Amino acid sequence: MHHNNKAEFSTSDSCLSTPQGFGTAAVHVGSAPDPITGAVVPPISLSSTFVHRKPGEYYAGFVYSRDGNPTRNGFEAAVAALEGGAHGIAFASGSAAIAMVIMSLPKGSHIVSVNDVYGGTFDTLTKLAPNMGYSASFANLAADPANVVSAMTPSTKLIWLESPTNPTMKLVDIAAVVSHAHRVNPDVITGVDNTFMSPYFQRPLALGADVVVHSATKYLNGHSDVCMGIAITSRADLATRLRELQTALGAVPSPMDCYLAHRGLKTLHLRMQAHERNALALARALESSPYVESVIYPGLKSHPQHALAKRQMSGFGGMLTFRIKGDLAMATAFFHHLKTVTLAESLGGVESLAELPATMTHGNLSAEERAKHGITDNLVRVSVGVEDAEDVVRDVIQALDKAFAAGKAC
Numbered sequence: 309m310h311h312n313n314k315a316e317f318s319t320s321d322s323c324l325s326t327p328q329g330f331g332t333a334a335v336h337v338g339s340a341p342d343p344i345t346g347a348v349v350p351p352i353s354l355s356s357t358f359v360h361r362k363p364g365e366y367y368a369g370f371v372y373s374r375d376g377n378p379t380r381n382g383f384e385a386a387v388a389a390l391e392g393g394a395h396g397i398a399f400a401s402g403s404a405a406i407a408m409v410i411m412s413l414p415k416g417s418h419i420v421s422v423n424d425v426y427g428g429t430f431d432t433l434t435k436l437a438p439n440m441g442y443s444a445s446f447a448n449l450a451a452d453p454a455n456v457v458s459a460m461t462p463s464t465k466l467i468w469l470e471s472p473t474n475p476t477m478k479l480v481d482i483a484a485v486v487s488h489a490h491r492v493n494p495d496v497i498t499g500v501d502n503t504f505m506s507p508y509f510q511r512p513l514a515l516g517a518d519v520v521v522h523s524a525t526k527y528l529n530g531h532s533d534v535c536m537g538i539a540i541t542s543r544a545d546l547a548t549r550l551r552e553l554q555t556a557l558g559a560v561p562s563p564m565d566c567y568l569a570h571r572g573l574k575t576l577h578l579r580m581q582a583h584e585r586n587a588l589a590l591a592r593a594l595e596s597s598p599y600v601e602s603v604i605y606p607g608l609k610s611h612p613q614h615a616l617a618k619r620q621m622s623g624f625g626g627m628l629t630f631r632i633k634g635d636l637a638m639a640t641a642f643f644h645h646l647k648t649v650t651l652a653e654s655l656g657g658v659e660s661l662a663e664l665p666a667t668m669t670h671g672n673l674s675a676e677e678r679a680k681h682g683i684t685d686n687l688v689r690v691s692v693g694v695e696d697a698e699d700v701v702r703d704v705i706q707a708l709d710k711a712f713a714a715g716k717a718c
Contacts, residue, residue, distance in 0.1 A: 339574075353379045374554075403428050412553060416441055419433060422447065422448075422480055453480070456489050460489065475669065477611070479606060482515040501520075503522050503526050510622070513541075527576065529573070581623075583694060599712050627690070627692070639688060647703055648695065664688060
């Protein structure tokens with residue numbers, strides 16, 4: 309592990325006056341004590357509307373909670389600081405945040421996306437975006453960042469990336485894609501879904517990206533009890549367009565959800581260290597299992613892009629996938645024997661979750677599309693939680709043992 313989170317973070321929105329490290333920023337940015345009562349934890353502002361001093365003159369710039377809310381503003385400031393951005397714009401989900409980035413583009417825009425993209429994003433780009441006047445094409449940017457060049461057209465306005473990709477954990481060289489894309493069009497926007505890594509392990513803005521999106525439902529909140537999204541950028545023009553969409557379309561999170569996500573954010577650095585430690589332990593155990601065909605985790609030397617992972621990220625995260633030796637029936641049997649690890653979609657919570665992408669998160673893709681991206685029937689995705697590592701490893705190994713023992717008995 310090679311954590312390097314000593315970068316300084318903006319604390320202009322907090323009670324701090326000097327640059328601080330990641331953990332200090334996570335705890336303090338956007339969380340200044342209440343100036344009226346002195347409460348260390350700022351109060352949750354549940355009000356939907358705010359009083360005027362006189363018509364058109366506001367007390368603190370707040371008018372209506374769809375336009376802006378003190379609790380939401382604190383969360384937006386905190387995530388923006390951790391990503392090294394100037395602006396954070398929160399939405400009701402990660403999918404909403406991605407849709408808003410797309411809708412910020414001029415009508416008729418073309419989007420180039422990494423081909424191995426989250427199923428929900430694939431649906432948005434292929435089924436919904438065309439109805440809104442956008443077109444999209446897909447390129448294998450993990451294999452070669454230069455592939456972005458041949459995929460671009462004169463109307464390409466956005467390059468959309470994930471790294472690692474979901475669920476096959478392929479890495480995209482973000483800086484290289486940005487460099488190639490800018491040679492074709494210096495004004496093209498590059499967006500990165502950074503949900504899998506969180507800002508603790510990867511900061512795409514520092515690699516040249518223009519906008520970063522998170523499903524804050526996942527690691528940022530970290531407790532599987534909030535559904536939220538957020539976009540972060542340092543481009544004032546893009547931030548303005550996203551805020552206009554936030555206000556006009558109203559896909560905003562509730563103040564209570566913003567409070568919960570901000571509270572979760574304060575332990576992000578601690579949780580990510582535990583997620584990574586446990587994921588590496590599980591990945592190594594799976595590599596030693598006779599019932600496992602392959603393990604895909606950036607922290608393993610066996611990952612084909614391990615060198616890129618060490619260069620681009622400050623850690624390897626808590627997500628891994630592996631292929632069981634067997635078919636859909638064997639994979640299904642494995643899930644039947646899990647006890648500590650929960651069979652469920654989503655990721656990034658304190659509890660370990662496992663799922664079968666072929667029939668769950670990516671079941672909306674055609675069999676042909678799944679085969680093209682390596683989403684086989686025996687591919688298992690695990691979001692490794694922060695439980696005791698030995699308990700997670702023991703549970704997964706015993707589930708494999710029982711599944712194969714039952715298979716031999718049959």
